[in-house]
Amino acid sequence: MIVALALPRLAASGTRVVAVAGRNVVALRSVGWLAFVSGALEPFLYLFSIGIGVGTLVGDMRLADGSVVSYAAFVAPAMLAASAMTGALTETTFNFFGKMKFWKLYDSVLATPVGPMEIAFGELCWAMTRGALYSASFLAVMVAMGLTGPLSALAALPATVLIGFAFGAVGMLVATYLRGWQDFDLIGTIQFALFLFSGTFVPAEAYPAVVRWVIEVTPLYRAVDLIRAITAGGLGWFQVLDVAYLLTLLGLCLWGASRRMSRLLRR
Amino acid sequence: MTPMIEAAGLVKRFGDFTAVDGIDVTVQPGESFGFLGPNGAGKSSTMRMIGCVSPPTDGLLRILGMDPVRQGPAIRARLGVCPQLDNLAPDLTVLQNLTTYARYFGIPRREARRRATELLEFVQLSERSGAEVEPLSGGMKRRLTIARALINEPDLVLLDEPTTGLDPQARHLVWERLFRLKQRGVTLVLTTHYMDEAEQLCDRLVVMDAGKIVAEGSPRALIERYSTREVVELRFQAESQSGFAAKLEGIGERTEELPDRILLYASDGDAALTEVHARGLSPSGALIRRSSLEDVFLHLTGRTLVD
Numbered sequence: 001m002i003v004a005l006a007l008p009r010l011a012a013s014g015t016r017v018v019a020v021a022g023r024n025v026v027a028l029r030s031v032g033w034l035a036f037v038s039g040a041l042e043p044f045l046y047l048f049s050i051g052i053g054v055g056t057l058v059g060d061m062r063l064a065d066g067s068v069v070s071y072a073a074f075v076a077p078a079m080l081a082a083s084a085m086t087g088a089l090t091e092t093t094f095n096f097f098g099k100m101k102f103w104k105l106y107d108s109v110l111a112t113p114v115g116p117m118e119i120a121f122g123e124l125c126w127a128m129t130r131g132a133l134y135s136a137s138f139l140a141v142m143v144a145m146g147l148t149g150p151l152s153a154l155a156a157l158p159a160t161v162l163i164g165f166a167f168g169a170v171g172m173l174v175a176t177y178l179r180g181w182q183d184f185d186l187i188g189t190i191q192f193a194l195f196l197f198s199g200t201f202v203p204a205e206a207y208p209a210v211v212r213w214v215i216e217v218t219p220l221y222r223a224v225d226l227i228r229a230i231t232a233g234g235l236g237w238f239q240v241l242d243v244a245y246l247l248t249l250l251g252l253c254l255w256g257a258s259r260r261m262s263r264l265l266r267r
Numbered sequence: 268m269t270p271m272i273e274a275a276g277l278v279k280r281f282g283d284f285t286a287v288d289g290i291d292v293t294v295q296p297g298e299s300f301g302f303l304g305p306n307g308a309g310k311s312s313t314m315r316m317i318g319c320v321s322p323p324t325d326g327l328l329r330i331l332g333m334d335p336v337r338q339g340p341a342i343r344a345r346l347g348v349c350p351q352l353d354n355l356a357p358d359l360t361v362l363q364n365l366t367t368y369a370r371y372f373g374i375p376r377r378e379a380r381r382r383a384t385e386l387l388e389f390v391q392l393s394e395r396s397g398a399e400v401e402p403l404s405g406g407m408k409r410r411l412t413i414a415r416a417l418i419n420e421p422d423l424v425l426l427d428e429p430t431t432g433l434d435p436q437a438r439h440l441v442w443e444r445l446f447r448l449k450q451r452g453v454t455l456v457l458t459t460h461y462m463d464e465a466e467q468l469c470d471r472l473v474v475m476d477a478g479k480i481v482a483e484g485s486p487r488a489l490i491e492r493y494s495t496r497e498v499v500e501l502r503f504q505a506e507s508q509s510g511f512a513a514k515l516e517g518i519g520e521r522t523e524e525l526p527d528r529i530l531l532y533a534s535d536g537d538a539a540l541t542e543v544h545a546r547g548l549s550p551s552g553a554l555i556r557r558s559s560l561e562d563v564f565l566h567l568t569g570r571t572l573v574d
Contacts (some may be wrong), residue, residue, distance in 0.1 A: 012373065025392065111346070267321055
């Protein structure tokens with residue numbers, strides 16, 4: 001009975017979420033193509049310069065489960081995880097912030113039946129669709145270069161979507177606290193620090209125990225750990241922890257973001 | 268018939284500041300209703316509560332017979348909102364601004380396109396359909412915002428200062444389109460600090476000042492009740508003005524002293540001016556005009572509407 005009552009409302013809400021996400025597709029057709037394509041390029045640059053270039057100096061890497069892989073196969077999943085993070089953060093901080101504060105776009109959307117939670121979820125879905133396309137192209141190249149198997153690549157795709165969702169939710173929550181463009185420098189720095197130290201280029205085990213513990217609780221480390229286990233090997237119980245961690249992060253931040261948005265926009 | 272808007276003892280506070288201080292308003296279907304008042308009178312706060320985007324702090328509010336806090340989405344589905352500042356999407360074309368907006372109401376794509384095309388015709392923007400929004404003039408943007416507010420064929424249209432910042436020609440075009448809506452039987456609720464706008468568009472209005480309603484009625488009735496039929500505007504040399512007000516005592520019904528002129532309220536302006544001259548006073552300028560809502564406002568609050 002309750003389900004029967006809730007279903008039509010849920011369907012209407014779903015339509016509104018799709019409308020919020022779909023707006024971005026319309027905007028893309030008119031102006032944003034180039035920016036869209038350039039976003040896919042970054043992880044390839046890192047993979048070729050460091051994974052393969054620096055890789056010739058580093059040699060092979062030993063993974064936690066004892067298996068040995070090439071440096072490029074070690075770095076590639078980290079680049080994938082990091083680009084899922086970067087893409088999601090850019091979309092949800094930069095673009096979301098601009099739409100909210102400068103275009104006042106959401107003020108006009110909230111005058112319709114669409115609510116704050118639906119806006120948050122709709123924008124996030126768009127960021128994820130975009131991120132999933134980037135991830136798929138990168139995974140295809142990894143398979144072509146023999147850095148992972150086709151089945152592993154297929155398994156890794158939903159994992160990148162989860163990572164994107166989690167960081168997208170973080171970005172949205174952060175965006176509601178931003179005061180102006182000057183705050184983006186700070187975000188950039190934090191993002192870069194995460195990018196460099198989350199077991200991306202060097203395993204976390206290489207650092208002193210205290211630093212290693214700090215690294216292991218950061219979200220990008222969990223994301224890298226998850227993707228690397230899928231594409232390079234060593235899948236185990238730790239990855240269940242990774243998934244639980246990312247799901248929790250997603251839930252908490254999405255809830256927080258929609259609350260903040262209600263407070264900012266529904267005064 | 269259920270009123271479109273029903274408010275009783277409606278209050279909006281932001282921290283210590285009371286923006287709306289216990290107002291009672293009822294708007295019937297088909298009516299054109301206005302909130303007239305200076306900036307900061309609480310008009311926009313009231314409109315945001317009516318638009319179900321700002322919860323009331325206290326009092327009763329029913330929109331289309333529903334509760335704005337619990338039934339917000341259902342109410343907003345039947346409202347058309349034209350905000351004070353245009354918030355059109357700069358990354359979409361004129362037509363796309365309407366079609367994407369239609370999607371928020373769950374209007375199917377094909378129907379959205381049909382309505383958007385029709386509305387662009389209505390606001391005379393058809394030739395700009397494929398253009399970007401940014402190069403449009405202020406008047407065009409406002410008309411597009413009005414078109415966007417009509418995309419869901421609303422029962423109630425809310426317009427917050429629909430012509431503020433527009434040049435006279437653009438204002439008249441907006442008024443003319445709004446008047447057509449009114450003729451179609453659409454309920455309009457607007458805020459304004461222009462008396463001529465209120466006179467043109469409103470069947471009935473309330474005058475707001477400092478969060479309270481200070482008068483209510485039709486423009487005609489308000490003028491009859493709070494002002495005289497005619498007004499004589501007298502200008503004197505700046506320094507000498509202060510002494511003159513006292514010398515005008517007994518002419519007309521009353522006087523109102525402004526920084527640059529004295530207003531003399533009388534049923535017969537010509538007779539009053541003759542009397543002024545008969546007393547040996549020679550103002551540097553004199554103008555006889557009909558009373559307006561501005562005079563009503565001045566009488567009620569002691570201040571002018573637009574500073």
